[in-house]
Amino acid sequence: MSRILIVGAGPAGVRAAETMVRAGLHPVVVDEGIRAGGQIYRRTFVRLDRTFRTLYGSEAGKAEAVHAAFDRMVAENRVSFHSQTSVLALRDGMAHLLGPEGAITLAYDRLILATGAMDRVVPLPGWQGAGVYTLGAAQIALKAQGVALGRRMVLAGSGPLLTLVAVQLIKAGGRVEAVLDTAPISAQMRGAVGMALARPWVTLRGAIMRARLGRCYHAGVRLDRIETDATGPVALHWRTASGEARISPCDAVVLGWHLRAETHLADLAGASLEWNAGYAQWLPKIDEMGRAAEAVYLAGDGARLLGADAAEAAGRLAATACLKDMGHRAIDPMPDLRRLRRMARFANALQRAFPWPAEMARALPDDTVLCRCEGISAGALRATVDWSGPEANRAKSLSRVGMGRCQGRYCQLAAAEVIAGHAGLPVSEVGRLRSQSPVRPAPVSAFLGR
Structure with missing residues (x-):
């Protein structure tokens, strides 16, 4: 029987595993988190008196479904799950892992990478000090531990995640002094047309969230510098769209310009990467089903930055392609292909609305x-x-x-x-930096016993 390794237990990895299990296979799933869910559906690991609705808002039902699907497969021993485990290297059908049990190797015949994405940032003068975080870090702290990373926070960057994290922090009782978006309002309006045509409800929901920010939201700003003292940030200096100088006092700064696909493992696994001008980054070359190289399949934001809904569809498609290549019967991919095409139209419009500030x-x-x-x-x-x-x-x-x-x-x-x-x-x-192993920091002590 073929050995299937799935890296990542977010929406894409969970749906890929589910598709494999339904075909009668037993995949191995590796994830760096304590529990499945990924970043967008990250679960708490401390006892918090908060409901799914409080944690995930309008996405609560989807989060609960993803969590339940994976927990059920683990409970029924239909997948092998290595949590808190990083893949350090891939070579010759072997995955080199580092987890609670130390350094181990796993052999695989087919590889599905659902590695997700991470924050994309632009440096600012002063950003190297303590108290400057990414949007993803702020979201992790809020979801997993129920804490805000500052008492007076300024969020800066661009894209839907900027608005989402600001609203989540405010709903949780955090104090957000300002939300500073570098995207001009004219670009946002032009992109909104394409977004609304592709996904009207999602676009409307984003507009409603934006409205909740009220006067603390500013579009088309220019960020000058983060003022710091011995304890961290004390203010962020910026200019309005008209050029007026402003200062926002704070004790924490949170930065992020949409997302950057996590491609290190895809690169090591043999996928080709190409420059994507719309996303302003290097992305793997894949077919519509997620095939990237011989016996290598990619799914989710690590391949196409289309969001959590698309990641579930992409996970099913990658697993379906894998099953077909092995000669197994698989589900009809057309519904998911149509869903991905629509979400790609939305994502392309999104990039035009919130451009990377080159x-x-x-x-x-x-x-x-x-x-x-x-x-x-x-x-x-x-x-x-x-x-x-x-x-x-x-x-x-x-x-x-x-x-x-x-x-x-x-x-x-x-x-x-x-x-x-x-x-x-x-x-x-x-060009781009060549990926090298280990793709995560690894202590020498993990290998001494061998």
Whole structure:
């Protein structure tokens, strides 16, 4: 019997596992979380007196269904689940894992990657200090532990997640001083037309959430710097769309510009990546069913940034493609394919409404810390490009940008813009950092026993 490994237990991974189980197979599922659900349906691991409706809002029913489906498969011993476990490397049909039991290896014949996405950020002067977080971090703290990351918070960035996290924090009793969106209101209005045509209810729900923010929401802003003292942020300095200087006092800053697909494992597994101008990032090449390479399938936001609903459909499609390639009978993929096409139209309009602020990244002052892991400034990277040339990996080798714990997950996209701006090139010509194992930090002690 074929050995099926599914990496990720969010909506995509859960539905992929469910499809495999219904076909009579027993997949192995690996996830870094304590419990299944992923980021969007993240579950608490402390006792909180909050209902599904309080935790997940309008998505409560979907969250509960995903949780119940996976818990049922585990209880019935129809899947093997490795929680709190990271995949460090993939090579020759072997997955190298690090979890509570230490470093282990798992052999697989077919691989489904449902690795999801993470925050996409643009550095700001002062962002390297304590008390500056990403939108995803704020959401994790709220969902998993029931806490806000500050007493007076300023949220800045762009995209639906900015509005969603702000509303969630306010509903939970947090104090949000300002929500600062770099996307001009004109771009948002143009994109809203395409969004409404593709998913009218979702678009309306977003508009309602936006209205709840009232006067604390500002569109088309320019972010100048985060003012800090020994304890962390004290204010965020910014300018309105008309150029008026403003200062928002705070003790925490939360940043995020939509999402960045998590592609490290896909790269190591043999998937090809291509520059996507609409999303302004490198994304894996897949067919409509999620096939990326021989016996490798991708699903969810790690391949296409379409959201949680699309991730469930993509998980079923990837598993269906896998089953067909193995000669098994599979469900009709057309309903899910039609669903993904509609959601892709919505996502494309979303990118037009909330564009990646490339010029903001290119114009970073020289003294701005670009790579927080290594403490490398934008000016140091620009000076390096004069010697290395405008190629991402050569610039990395000489400047150390992207060599830290995050392996470029937070700084790579902004660094590419800095390189491109300095060299006067399109960012796509700068290239991307090559993925390397281990894809997560791993202590040497985990391997000593072997």
